[in-house]
Amino acid sequence: MFDTLVLPDAISSYRSGSGRPGPDYWQNRADYRIKARIDPAHHRLDGSEAITYINNSPDTLGEIWLQLDQNLYRTDSRSWIAYPDWHPDHTDGAVIERVTIEENGKEKPVPFRISDTRMQIVLPAPLAGKGHRIVLHVAWHHTIPGPWGGRTAVTPVHDGEIYEIAQWYPRLAVYDDLRGWDTLPYLGQEFYLEYGSFDYAVTVPWNYTVVGSGALTNPQDVLTSTERKRLAQAAQSDRRVLIRTAQDIDDPQSHLARTGEKTWRFHMDNTRDVAFAASPAFIWDAARLNLPALPAPGGGTPRPRLAMSVYPREGAGPEAWDRSTEYVKHAIEYFSEQWYPYPWPNAVNLGGHGAGMEYPGIVFDGWKDRDDVLFWITTHELGHGWFPMIVGSNERRHAFMDEGFNTFIDAYASQHFNHGEFAPKKDAEFAPETGDPARDIVPVLTAGDAPTLMMPSELVPEKYRHKVTYFKGAYGLMLLRETILGPERFDPAFRAYIRSWAFKHPTPSDFFRFMSSAAGEDLGWFWRGWYFRNWWPQYRLEGVERHDTAPEGAGTVSIGVKNEGKLVLPVLLRVVWQDGSHTDRQIPTEAWALHTRLQIAFPDHGPIRTVALDPDRHLPMPDREGTVLTPASRP
Missing domain, CATH: 2.60.40.290 (Immunoglobulin-like)
Known part of the structure; x- marks a missing residue:
């Protein structure tokens, strides 16, 4: 488990040992x-x-x-x-x-x-x-x-x-x-x-509204003065402004022309793709994104940056798509502040068939979605703007760098939104069984037929696609952030990874090298156990001994701990004393390099109430037997 890990992609002048693009990267x-x-x-x-x-x-x-x-x-x-x-x-x-x-x-x-x-x-x-x-x-x-x-x-x-x-x-x-x-x-x-720049034009019947990736460059040719005025109001509003209402759908006068066709033109820079939606049935609302303005295509006055939603009247409702733009606005602003600034003009949520699918600047969700489901799917699909739309990994080969990374960031977004209104994230993509990640991942780790995260995307069976690619991929990053490195080391390293590989093509090897280097930790043991294997941690307590060193009874308490697993995650050992106080000791990964048994000494603080390994149950241990002891009190 501690042998040198040879990563699949070798270091070269194109990709450095630090995990960054090399001096000759092209x-x-x-x-x-x-x-x-x-x-x-x-x-x-x-x-x-x-x-x-x-x-x-x-x-x-x-x-x-x-x-x-x-x-x-x-x-x-x-x-x-x-x-x-x-x-x-x-x-x-x-x-x-x-x-x-x-x-x-x-x-x-x-x-x-x-x-x-x-x-x-x-x-x-x-x-x-x-x-x-x-x-x-x-x-x-x-x-x-x-x-x-x-x-x-x-x-x-x-x-x-x-x-x-x-x-x-x-x-x-x-x-x-x-x-x-x-x-x-x-x-x-x-x-x-x-990646590149896109100019695209879409010709549709006169009564259609089109929204798409990037910025609309000819609003004067396709929008009425009322619609343009409402968009200007939305650019100054943190609450949604209706650009096209349910009443407008039935009113031919709400369109600039009433015969023939219209051509809608869009521009988007530094993107790997574009998509769009068109319909005569759209309600359309928008609110401002509180982000720095971007230059207009071709120069001139910077255009406002908007969170938008389009959906049919069937999707409207106070707990349904009426809140979509609120969710869009939160996701884009939160991810921008926490990880990397959103680089594009607008972010659009489409209520349509319900594929739950992401493209740069626009996502396709279901008009029937509502309540927590609408929040989670909106946040997840927009999170893909960062992985893989900004950090351009190869989804066809390494799906966890797309779905797993994104599920990781949107789990924290669920905690952040509106004081945790929809937290914790409990949809099928994260902690799908009980909502407890440490408990739900155990059947995946212990299943004999479960693929590893490094399994090529198209070889992952459908029954494991969400459980491995999404859930295990996300939970691994949470273990890295919460248990192994701590947020104070993980967050700067992860942000630096995004900055270094924004609009480029990293591999898993680049990510593994980058995080080890930037966080200052040799993480080869974790990459091997969590990504290349389905290993799990398993620790047990092996008794309590007292060693008195003075007549008055002062001395030490020695706790026996045994490792039975291959994934040697840091584990917290807690002694709770009879007076209610407790003493914690973190057992590091390195402690198990040459041993399977340890004796951990604590200064004696009197009678012991309990001894516990991983008392907060953060680690995915399949068997909890032997992780808590209640020793006899000292005479």
Whole structure:
């Protein structure tokens, strides 16, 4: 358990021994200009994009790989066979109409090959590294999946349909220093994407409202003067202001135009993705985010930063979506203060199908959610803005760096909100059985078939996906913060990790090295036991002895402690004296390096009431027998 831990990814000039990006760290970039149009009559999205791809690597690239996530819904997709529960219905996937490369201002068609959810483009001329770029044009269309679509959907409600549009455009795969092109097929286990800037335009019928990632750049073209005035009021208000009311849904005069179509334009910097929602059925409210203003796209007066919610009238109610923006505002402001400043203009909560899914600047939740469930799902999905939207880990390979890290931070957000109104967090993602993390994790640690946290994402069985990826991943960080390091060492180290890897691509090895270095603690034993194995702690008491050293009886009390577990977490030993006072002694991990039994000495304070190991039950010990003794009083 104390042997040297060899981490999977070796130290190099790209990734340092301190866990920070190395002096030669590089990362490619993809900037997008996208035009899209929704055809409600056929549930079809047509799009075209220009991608400026910048090769910052030291390598010359002869090919480009793109991700076509919509091919997940084809009946011949790998996911269709591997994960049939994802597919109650199907589409034809992404239909690629043309692919061209821009040369000297002209577009030249290039051939492409599609393999499942990937598209390979062999370049007519190799793309040199160290900052050379290429402009790629792609035109496509696809049928938007229905409510069964999960992360992208069309959902019917009383006043129309809600379009949740995500994973909707061909996206550059990541080329990195670890594998070159990372071309894992999309089987449902989320994403790994490059960062860049996005300008995207969405054309919809005249009576639709669109909200999306980033800032709306043409409000004068799509919003009435009343809506713009209400948005200005919201920018000055800590309480929600209704931008579109339930009455507006029924009133054609509440729209800028009453025929044809409108095009909504958005801009977002330094993001790895964008998503949007569109519907004629939205109630829309907003309040200000108390964060520093961001520059407007292209310069000019900084735009206000807003917490927003959109939802159908069925979702409205004092304990339902009327409180959504309150939850959005708290999550963004709390996470910004506690961990890292929120970098984007707005944060939007959509009440739709209920996939519980996150994208930069916007999250997709369920209009039927209410009470504590709505708070928890809103906070959790917005927390993903930090993991993996800011700290861009590879979700397709290391899901715990996404779901586990985020569940960890939103458990503390539950404690913080409104004096703990919805605390402790008790949903299925954290302490799912009894609400006691130390007790609920034991069946996971002791199950013979449970995967480890380092198991590749798509090899984690569904019955363990939440229990391991979310819950164990989060509880491990809580043990690290509360039991091993303490908040005074953990918090600065974790904040520094986020700062160092913001808008970059860390691996588990980078995280393990960073926290050990920044916290000043060799944590190899913990990484091995909690992440690479399913080990657990197990301690027992082995009796009490007195050693008198003077006639009056002054001396010491010796407590025997035995270690029977492989995960040697620090454990608190408490002696409660007959007069009600107590003496604590923390037994450190190192105490067990060469021993399985210890004798811990205390100055004698008179008769003993009880002796207890882990008296507050913070450690996930499967067997509590022998952790409390009531010795006979001294004669």
